[in-house]
Structures are given as structure tokens and as C-alpha cells.
Amino acid sequence: MIRKLSTDRLRVGMYVHALVGSWMNHPFWRTRFLIRSETEIAKILDAGIEDVYIDISKGLDDQESRGVEEARREIESEIVAGVAVPEPEVPTIARRVSVAEELATARRIHGQAQQAIRGMMSEVRLGRAISVDMVEPAVEAITGSLARNSSALLGMLGIKNKDDYTFQHSVSVGTLLMAFGRTLGLPEDELREIGLGGMLHDVGKMKVPDAVLNKPGRLTDEEYAVIKRHPVDGHAILVETRGVGEVPLEITLHHHERFNGRGYPDGLSGESISRFSRMAAIVDVYDAITADRCYHKAMLATEALRRMWEWSANDFDRSLLQAFMKCIGIYPVGTVVRLESGVIGVVVEQNEESVLTPKVKAVFHSKSLRQLPPSVIDLARSGDKIASTESPERWPVDVVSHLTVA
Template sequence: MFIHDLNCDWMSHPFLRNRFVVAHESEIRKIAESGIHEVYIDTSKGLDVVHAPTLQEVKAQLESEMREIGVEAAPASEKRATATEEFGRARMVHEEAHQIIHGILHDVRLGKQVDLELVTPSVEKMTSSILRNDGALLALCRIKDKDNYTFQHSVSVGALMVTFCNAMNMGKEVIHQAGIGGMLHDIGKMKIPDAILNKPDRLTEREFAVMKCHVVESKAILSQARGITQTSITVAAQHHERHDGSGYPEGLKGHEISQLGQMAAIVDVYDALTSDRCYHKGMPPTDALRKIYEWSKFHFNPDLVQAFMRTIGIYPVGTLVRLESGRLGVVVEQNEKNLVSPKVKVFFSLKSNAHIPPEIVDLSRSMGHGGADKIVRHESPEKLRLDPLKFI
């Protein structure tokens, strides 16, 4: 058979390629030992399985289930500002956090200890922005360039952990410590050789084994930091553990992994999937959520995955969407009672192929009340050469 997709995130398998012909029994064993339970096969290049569902059937089923989750009540959150009002402040918070984490990781590479006094104010500002409106900062966190991925990913995971913990109604101190752990979760990568860390291609099996050591290194570095809490260390130490025991470094399973560790695993993979890398094109957020939901049968806590989806929305703020009316718009606010019907700022007509006066459309409303439209699908900003954040 020809494997088209190993159906797991790239840091969970040691194969040089995602697509290859299975030629030996040893390859099947290797796939199973990597914690992979299901794969997609290309029947035009290899044998078929008569009873297996097609890609279209699987995708339709997953999207139907996600929509059912989306119409369930989301956690109530009191937003103090709209995404538009918060966007300018969030941009400053995001830029400052990136500069701070860049400096901290650089110092660790030089053998210095982590200075928590630099991280704490950044997490506090991040938390304040998220409490005002989480959509603005999270939309900015999806903007990354390949050369600064490690630094930007660290900030994004910190912001996502704060948002997730807040939605789960955790205490203020836990939220703060989880944010610190999120920002510093990959600090051990500064101990990985540059040739491996910055390799512009898939890692070999040996290189993959070295890269996996970054989790142990992160725990060791943070354990030596003055003032660090066990909560923050746990987030960093467990973000690559998996619900079925197939993760690393300890192979913990189920409730052996702390709740924060399980949450960190979800947000780490979500941000990685939505980011461009030299060897990996980032997915739109909605597609990434669908993959994580699919993998939650084995790799993640299903209840926490659904809670995460309700936290950021099926179509997160900043997502470019096509409406049934033939208009393009950007999601600017979630409808917490129905996540598949957010508020959208429309700005372009596909029928006339022209920009139109920007207008907020509340998709949860009916005809005559500013609604009576719905999302057909999300669109790629790159393909349409549009920057949806300009319209928030």
C-alpha cells in the first residue's frame, strides 16, 4: 500500500517522509511503535481496503461532529473590548513578548540561567490582553516567519495556554504559571545542535532522537531557574506526552499526565500545525482543529480537545471565510452560543470581484436582523492575496 498521510503531527513520528510505499513488515511495526493507529492510503498508487471509508467520507463526518460541538454552549466569557479595539494593544504585547523570549533563549544558549523577572511582566500583559479580548492576540500569534519559528511558537503557546486555562475557569495564579510554562516550554531546544534545530528538511531517525531530548533539557533548565514553580515545569515537561502513552519522554498515559500537560500537548500541536516551516506548509486553523479532533481518539484527551475548540472557536478570530451570499469576510468575534455562526466583517464580493464597504454581519441573526447568511468554507489568504487582519 502507498501511505499518503501518517495521520499524526510531524514531531510524533521518525519517518523522513509522510508519503511512501510500505514495502516491508518492519515498516508496519515501526509505524505501530510510533503510536500511529490509522493512516490514509492512496489507492491510485497501491492496494485498497474495501471496507475503509474514503477521505471525503471521513472529512464530512468529522466536520459534522465539529459543527455539533460548535452549537453547544461555549464557556461564558466577559469581553471588555472588541477584537478591533484590542488589536493595537495586543500587537504591542505580542512584539514585546517576542523580544523578551528571544533574549531569554539567546541567554540560555550562552549558558545563563532563566531570568523569570523578565518573563513575569510579559505574561501579565498577555493575560490582561486576553481577558479584554482573546481573539486579537491569538490572531496575531498565527503570524510567523520560518527563521524565527522557535521564538514565535513559544509566545503563541504561552498565549494559548493562558486563553485555554482562563476558559477552563482556573485560578489566576495557575493561569499565570501555565503561561510562563507555555512561553518556556521549548527552552531545551537551545541545547540542541544548530545543524539539527535549524535543518531545512525532515530529520533523520538519529536526528529525531536528538531533537526529542529537548523536553528533558527544558525540564532540567527550568528546574534550576530561581522562583520557578512546579506548575510551569510540568507544562514544559509533559507537552509531548500523549493520551495513549505513545508520547515522550516518559510515555505517560491518560491521567498519568497532568491536566495542564494534556492541555499543553493540544495547544503545542495546534500552533505547530498552523505555522509555516521550511518543510511544512501551515494549515488554516479550522483544518488544524479538525486534525486534532480526529487524533483525539488516541493522542489527546477528547474532552479537553472539545473544550479547546469551544475556547478559540471553529473559525477563530482572523479566519478568512466565504459566505453563502458570495462575500468574503474575516471573523471578528465568536458567538458563544453557536461557534459556527460568528460575527464576520465582510469586505469583498466574489460575484462582482470587487471590494465592498466593510460591514459587520452577525451570522447568528435571522433575515432582517443583520444575518441570514452562513459560512460555506474558510479560504486561504495567501491564495487570494489578502491580509484578513487588515480588516479587524
């Protein structure tokens, strides 16, 4: 049973179910935990959180008559007696770090998440049952990385390998949905649910024969009809999968619905499509058109967002698309830009104050046509400005190496 409580009434022994307010504004990346010490209460108060939800079925009730000291002693003695093992869900401060500090971790998390999805999908291909435990640790790790510095992991999403599209796309959609949800201020439990939904949304594609799924060139009407079954097939798989909640089920079933009602499988329109599925539709299309596929070249992030904005009168929820554009930024990490001075560089870090002045690693000069010794230009402090975004193929710039070498 959940009850809202003002933070100053928190006591040791209460179980925090959620912290009220946008989790971007506080330092905890776990919001469900048993309060075991006054220090934990002090951390919550210090973070400026005014209200919390407590779960009185898991901890003390605020109206309970027993003394606080008694509750604390009870918890301590349970721990000592080994009755209650301290839960791992102690609030962990998600210390903000720089992109450079987070990159190596983000790269590992990105790789592991892809492995997890690959493993899960191959079980589906073999017709075996899957479990949510196969991907939940990846969602957890992504949550932590986004909280420490979202630019690092979001930058990783641009590094794609043509062969593994379905796995990469699943990880990208999960990660982008979580980042998007954070900018909308969704509570942490919903962020995890949409992250899981994003990771699982295309699981039904494992029922599509490989020859159709990865066919270069145009699909026949029959083949397209087979592809279009994947939301319903995916939903059916996940209904049978223990531990999958309503949100991932909904995202899987309805991520191809379109705002104008021309999507599938149910032809829903407008707000009869859930907000989570409207978000998933945006993220799904954005990731698909920014990836190189056998039948099209990748579009630059800015171009993709511009095109989606043009299409959006029909396809997407415009207010959500606007929020997504804000989340991605005008110059996402990994974008190759040309500065007014002629310097070609790679965006390595966003500036939280202004989307127009990220940090750029200078690597080449477009006028002298020479490589530059890599150095980071902070456009917030430099007189230089971004003149244009550039296709990475136009210049001898290895985006990956400049992203991953701090």
C-alpha cells in the same frame, strides 16, 4: 495560611488570596490583594462572588478580635508613614472592550512577549543563567489582554513570520494555554503558571544545534534523538532557574507525552500525565500544525482541529480536546470565510452567544471578483451565513491589514 470565607464576612485589612469561581464570571483580573477600603468589598459583592480565600498570614484573620476600624486605621497610618507602600495588586477591573479597541494593545503585547522570549532564549544559547523575571511581565500583560477581549490577542497568533518560529511558538503556546485554562475555569494563579509553562516549554531547544532545529526536510534518526532531548534539557535548565514553580517544570518535561503512552521522554499514558501537560500537548500540536514551517504548509484552524480530533483517540485526552475546540471556536478571529452571498471576508470578532455567527469584515466578492469597500457584517443580525472557510492564499485578502485596521 489560607482560609475560605463567605464574601459577606470580608473586612478591610484582610488579604484576598483567591476569589472562588470561574474568573471569567467576575471583573477582577487580579485576585490577590489586601483589602484597603469598603469600596473594594462592595466591588467583590457586586460581582456576585460568594466565597473567597483569605491569607491570614498576610492580612486580618476573620476570627481576630481586633476591630475592623482599628485595622483600617493601622493600614492607613502605615501607608502615611511610608511603612507599607500601597501594593500594585489592587484589584483592577478588566473592562470588557471590543476587539477593535484591544487590537493595538494586543499587537504591542504580542511583540513585546516575543522580544522577551527571544532575549531569554539567547541567554540560554550563550549558556547563561536566566530568570523568571524576563518573561513574567509578558505573562501578566497577556492575562490582562485576554480578560479585556481574548479575540484580539488570539487573532494576533495567526500572524506568523517564518524566521522566528521558536519564539512565536512559545508566545502562542503560553497565550493559548491561558485562554484554554480560562475556558476550563482554572483559578488565576494556575492560569499564570500554565502561561509561564507555555512560554518556557521549549527552552531546551536552545541546546539543539540550529542546523538540526531548523533543518528543512526529514531528520535522520540521530537528529531526531537530539531534538527529543529538549524536554529533559529544558527541565534541567528551569530547575536551576529561580522562581520557576512546579507547573512550568511539569509542562516543560511532559508536553510531548501522548495519551496512548507513545510520547517522550517518560512514555507516560492516560491520566498518569498531569492535566496541565495533557493541555500543553494539545496546544503545542495545534500551534505547530497551524504554522508555516520549512517542512510543511500551515493548516487552517478548522482543519487542524478536525485532524487532531481524528488522531485524538490515540494522542490526546478527548474531553480536553473538546474543551479546546470550544475555546478556539469554529471560526477563530483571522479566519477567511466565504459567505453564502459570495462575499469573502475575515472573521474579526466572535459572537459569545453563537460560534456560528461571528462578525465578518467583507473585503472581496467571489462572484464579481471585485474588492469590496471594507464593512463589518454581524452574522447574528444578517440573513447571510458562512458557507465555507477559505485559504487566505486563494483570494486577494490581506488578513493582517483587515485585522489591525479597526
